[in-house]
Amino acid sequence: MYDIMDEEEYEFQPTELPDKPCFCPQAEFNNKPDSLFFNDGVRRIDFILVYEDEDKKEYEKRHTFQRRKASLMKMGVELEATQSVIDEKLMFVKVHMPWEVLCTYAEVLHIKLPIQPNDLSSRPSPWRHFSCITKHFYPNEELISKETEYFTAPFEKDRLDYFYIKDKDVFFTPSMRSRMAYYILSRAPYEIRGNIKKFGITKLLDGGVYKAAYPLHDCRFNVRSTEEGCPNERFLLYEEWAHPKSFYKMQPLDLIRKYYGEKIGIYFAWLGFYTIMLTMAAAVGLGCFIYGYKTQETSTWSKEVCDPEIGGNIVMCPQCDRFCNYWRLNTTCESSKLFPSFSLLPRLFFPVPAVTLFLEFWKRYQAELEYEWDTVEFLEQEEPPRPEYEAKCIYERKNPVTGVKEKVPYTACGRCVRVSIGMGTVLFWILLILASIVAIIVYRLAVFFAFSKKLRNQDLKQLEPLKEYVTPQMATAVTASLISFVVIMILNILYERVAIWITDFELPRTKTDYENSLTLKMFLFQFVNYYSSCFYIAFAKGKAVSYPGQPVYLLGKYRNEECDPGGCLFELTTQLAIIMGGKAIWNNIQEVLLPWLKNLIFRYCTRVASEKVIPRWEQDYQLQPVSKLGLFYEYLEMVIQFGFVTLFVASFPLAPVLALVNNLFEIRVDAWKITTQFRRVMPEKAQHIGAWQPILQGVAILAVATNAMIIAFTSDMIPRLVYYWSFSVYPYGDHSNNTMEGYIDSSLSIFNTSDFSKSSVPATESGLITTCRYRDFRYPPGHPRQYEHNVYYWHVVAAKMAFIIVVEHIVYLTKFILSYMIPDVPYAVKEQIKREKYLTQVILHETNLKLVTKRLKPVDEESVNDPEVKLAMEELELDF
Numbered sequence: 001m002y003d004i005m006d007e008e009e010y011e012f013q014p015t016e017l018p019d020k021p022c023f024c025p026q027a028e029f030n031n032k033p034d035s036l037f038f039n040d041g042v043r044r045i046d047f048i049l050v051y052e053d054e055d056k057k058e059y060e061k062r063h064t065f066q067r068r069k070a071s072l073m074k075m076g077v078e079l080e081a082t083q084s085v086i087d088e089k090l091m092f093v094k095v096h097m098p099w100e101v102l103c104t105y106a107e108v109l110h111i112k113l114p115i116q117p118n119d120l121s122s123r124p125s126p127w128r129h130f131s132c133i134t135k136h137f138y139p140n141e142e143l144i145s146k147e148t149e150y151f152t153a154p155f156e157k158d159r160l161d162y163f164y165i166k167d168k169d170v171f172f173t174p175s176m177r178s179r180m181a182y183y184i185l186s187r188a189p190y191e192i193r194g195n196i197k198k199f200g201i202t203k204l205l206d207g208g209v210y211k212a213a214y215p216l217h218d219c220r221f222n223v224r225s226t227e228e229g230c231p232n233e234r235f236l237l238y239e240e241w242a243h244p245k246s247f248y249k250m251q252p253l254d255l256i257r258k259y260y261g262e263k264i265g266i267y268f269a270w271l272g273f274y275t276i277m278l279t280m281a282a283a284v285g286l287g288c289f290i291y292g293y294k295t296q297e298t299s300t301w302s303k304e305v306c307d308p309e310i311g312g313n314i315v316m317c318p319q320c321d322r323f324c325n326y327w328r329l330n331t332t333c334e335s336s337k338l339f340p341s342f343s344l345l346p347r348l349f350f351p352v353p354a355v356t357l358f359l360e361f362w363k364r365y366q367a368e369l370e371y372e373w374d375t376v377e378f379l380e381q382e383e384p385p386r387p388e389y390e391a392k393c394i395y396e397r398k399n400p401v402t403g404v405k406e407k408v409p410y411t412a413c414g415r416c417v418r419v420s421i422g423m424g425t426v427l428f429w430i431l432l433i434l435a436s437i438v439a440i441i442v443y444r445l446a447v448f449f450a451f452s453k454k455l456r457n458q459d460l461k462q463l464e465p466l467k468e469y470v471t472p473q474m475a476t477a478v479t480a481s482l483i484s485f486v487v488i489m490i491l492n493i494l495y496e497r498v499a500i501w502i503t504d505f506e507l508p509r510t511k512t513d514y515e516n517s518l519t520l521k522m523f524l525f526q527f528v529n530y531y532s533s534c535f536y537i538a539f540a541k542g543k544a545v546s547y548p549g550q551p552v553y554l555l556g557k558y559r560n561e562e563c564d565p566g567g568c569l570f571e572l573t574t575q576l577a578i579i580m581g582g583k584a585i586w587n588n589i590q591e592v593l594l595p596w597l598k599n600l601i602f603r604y605c606t607r608v609a610s611e612k613v614i615p616r617w618e619q620d621y622q623l624q625p626v627s628k629l630g631l632f633y634e635y636l637e638m639v640i641q642f643g644f645v646t647l648f649v650a651s652f653p654l655a656p657v658l659a660l661v662n663n664l665f666e667i668r669v670d671a672w673k674i675t676t677q678f679r680r681v682m683p684e685k686a687q688h689i690g691a692w693q694p695i696l697q698g699v700a701i702l703a704v705a706t707n708a709m710i711i712a713f714t715s716d717m718i719p720r721l722v723y724y725w726s727f728s729v730y731p732y733g734d735h736s737n738n739t740m741e742g743y744i745d746s747s748l749s750i751f752n753t754s755d756f757s758k759s760s761v762p763a764t765e766s767g768l769i770t771t772c773r774y775r776d777f778r779y780p781p782g783h784p785r786q787y788e789h790n791v792y793y794w795h796v797v798a799a800k801m802a803f804i805i806v807v808e809h810i811v812y813l814t815k816f817i818l819s820y821m822i823p824d825v826p827y828a829v830k831e832q833i834k835r836e837k838y839l840t841q842v843i844l845h846e847t848n849l850k851l852v853t854k855r856l857k858p859v860d861e862e863s864v865n866d867p868e869v870k871l872a873m874e875e876l877e878l879d880f
Contacts, residue, residue: 024079024093031613034225036216038080038094044169046077047095047181048617049201050212053083076101077184085612090211092617095181102172103157105180112374113171114150114164115839118832139240139252147254152374153840175261175683178215182682185213186387200387214679217620218259221676233259234675242671247664251671253369260674261683262373267631268667269369270362270689271638275663277358281645281656284354288653299336300740301720306333310744317548317751317772319562320448321760326769329744335474335570355646355700356815360822366688367825371832375687389509409507422502426521429495433528436487437536444480445558451475477571481578484533488579489586495525500629511684515632516691522632523695526640530579534648537572538706538714547787548774549755559760562775569651569715576652580644584662587637592669595624595677623679630681634670635692638663642696646703650710704815708807712800719747719777719796727792746792748773752781 027039084090189199204210219225221238257265305311311330318324370376393407499521508514542563552560645659723743777793779785
């Protein structure tokens, strides 16, 4: 055993390595498979290190490996080594944190611990009158009882008597002990060469010195432990949370936080809260979809499109040069029925207030969790630097806050260079995504010619009863969406490595800084990668096509795409459905199937030793290691989904429904995964969801503009409303009352086939067709201003702009009013925080007050009665 060094002394004066290798005591396995203690049954195992026995290695590597492991024994922890039961090459080092070490590092890490039970009465639940019903939707209280609430304060070992200690063995929870053990191991030096120091278990893991490092699960997930005093928390989490039979139950968040730490707990709390709020959006979206389905046969414009006497007699102009033929309007009959105009409005006016309520109520709920889980005062300056940062601190600078000189890994100029290189790399990859989108657009233009030539001319009997759906537009949309999805997945895999490399190069100081920097890079990339094709269809496709006699070309070669007469909404919906569905399937394969297969293969390879009694630490070693980035990919997946649900909900009303179904599975799948397939996650402190919070707020603000523009520019709602209120009656129309009759004819302009240019005239042109129709508002041939935009076009443009301005102002105003009216922190939580601060001041600092009072010199009664002396003494007491 070695003395514990002061934190500052340790950081700047690492322990030198001994000349001779030092060995930790070895012990044989005692055949207790679920034991969580050393062989003496007293000292608890707080961490496990795994390495290959040096005696099994070649001689030249042996000495180096022993020297590196020796330094870990100088940090004040107790070690015990045990040989593997299955593989004799493996050695398992059990790490125990003595009481003195725990007290020291609890103070270093500012861990908050109980000082007295919470004496404030909690507010009764509004659902208490229905407890006989609601209890079935909560975890079994006989298995998972409610924890006692305490007022807490940052631990100070000099004031140990003022903390609520019943039993020293359980005062620090296993997650706290593991966190402190990892803090020590991540800063244990193993090599010093001049000014260069190497330390940390992470580097040793990367270098292969250690095979694994992890805290222990407390039991098997599906069998209760027979060890005395084992809390069996993993078993309880599986039964009441991760098991498929518990899919309808609320999550036991307090137990999740206790077992896995606050960071895991806050993620599942957010995911559960987000899923509950999705139910309202899903109900509205499903209602809009059902309304559209029920009213598709009553829509006047779709009747005109499908009518053989109207849509069947309207000949549409070719949508590409030479290879495309004329076609009949009624071939788009089915797609014209899918999006009734008036079902679009609830999709705009409901989701944004709903998202605002979700974000505001989440802030309140998060504030409650911050108080209950003792993260209210978890400040950034309390977070220790990353070992990778500390290892490269070679420059000196004056701390602007403390005024003390400190070591940093780079100068101000060096930091600017690192950040600039990172930003340039991110910009390059974003441009690469845009280049891939242009390539897909070129593919769409090229393949549309082939589909138009083939699908318009053939009698597709083999595709019955889907014949009416198989149009050139639909075939192009589906194939392009599939290719786009494949490109998105490939670019994600490549950029993930690039983003991690850039962030490592920038060398952020703390883990929070590291995750925030990586979050921003990955989200910017994913935003462009996932949404750029959708933005193209929604806001670019069909907007710059001119008219058949003078089409607009991309790259001077490919004629720009046109939308169906009913708009590009159907194609946008197809794109969203394929990307959302494909992404969900791909993520589940990665997150569930792969770990399960790896564990299955590992168990198959070690089946020879299946009859042996395997200890707890070796059972956990057989599980999958936890990713270094932890929850990053889980948050990223959900935030991208949040973007699909909010940014494009006007075009895809079933997006919230699909997201809700996916999240119901996601919660249980994630729970099953971390409980059964992975080693125990390293407990970490977290106050909130981090950089994802402002990202969600930014997406919510952007969603107002995107949905308003989708309704205005992508859908056909505004032109229909303009026709209904203005152009169906006098002075522009012939009807006596407002009606949608004749809308199709008024929304399609006329083109004289003799005005085709030589490059665009159809190769199979029929002399019987003298005019054709196209989607635009232009004067007919023979008019003094032929092929120029008519008055209808300018009415529609004005209506679209007015719609966007009015709707955005109304929705934004509603959003900000809701944000202002709903406080971020509940009043009851504010009271409890004040009460806790008061108790901390009274209990932990009254010793200082007594000490100062004793040191005051005795004074006579006249001096005591002096008002100035009284005032000074009162101020002194108040200060303490």
